[in-house]
Amino acid sequence: MPAPPPPLDCPPGLEYLTQIDQILVHQQVELLEVLTGFETNNKYEIKNSLGQRVYFAVEENDCCTRNCFGPSRPFTLRILDNLGREVITLQRPLACGSCCCPCCLQEIEVQAPPGIPIGYVAQNWHPCLPKFTIQNEKREDVLKVVGPCVVCSCCSDIDFEIKSLDEESLVGKISKHWTGFLREAFTDADNFGIQFPLDLDVKIKAVMLGACFLIVSVPTDPGYRGLPRILLK
Known part of the structure; x- marks a missing residue:
């Protein structure tokens, strides 16, 4: 996909996002992880609706952290364009994400270009619903993310709705796509889709x-009715 001319106030490398209203995130299957169960750094292809690769994402972590903390682990995720330039950096500190520990919930910082924060995603405490708040670079609330009460999938997608702050208007959604029994059972490589308005602020x-990367890695918690393994990578 050729890069369009950069609009005003657009961080370098995000020009692609100004032209699309949907992103597909495909996690790559790691053969070593499938055969041994040994947790490896996750890798993702980020594509447009035509299947053209726009970005490539690589988790940066050490072996001990990955295998000791599992889905709760802190990580840095580097998102590269097709020329290998890092355009977005995601940083998540160590946190439990449990509704029993409202003082230790998950959060991710989004930087573009690397080193310059443009927004945050913070997990909200709720006894039975997975909820998150999308914030701008000033930590002002912009949008809400609300997941289903029972986060369970069998032959169907799981949708997290992106809503206005009053939760009255639907803005978009983040979906975990069903990929078939064999892939779901024997690998942790998942596919996700993100939909948003075409004219939405490119930083948002x-x-x-x-x-998307924060939601799919929130640890298992009784308050969330037992998130299935296929959603917790």
């Missing part, structure tokens, strides 16, 4: 991409 689009 990038933060919504960060929200």
Whole structure:
């Protein structure tokens, strides 16, 4: 996909996002992880609706952290364009994400270009619903993310709705796509889709991409009715 001319106030490398209203995130299957269960750094292809690769994402972590903390682990996720330039950096500190510990909930910082924060995604405490808030670079609330009460999938997608702050208007959604029994059972490589308005602020689009990576890694918690393994990578 050729890069369009950069609009005003658009961080370098995010020009692609100004032209699309949907992103597909495909996690790559790691053969070593499938055969041994040994947790490896996750890698993702980020594509447009035509299947053209727009970005490539690589988790940066050490072996001990990955295998000791599992889905709760802190990580840095580097998102590269097709020329290998890092355009977005996602940083998540160590946190439990449990509704029993409201003082230790998950959060991710989105930087574009690397080192310059453009937004945050913060997990909100709720006894039974997975909820998150999308914030701008000033930590002002912009949008809400609300997941289903029972986060369970069998032959169907799981949708997290992106809503206005009053939760009255639907803005978009983040979906975990069903990929078939064999893939779901024997690998942790998942496919996700993100939908948003075409004219949405490009920085918020990038933060919504960060929200996708945060949502799918929130640890299992009784308050969330037992998130299935296929959603917790």
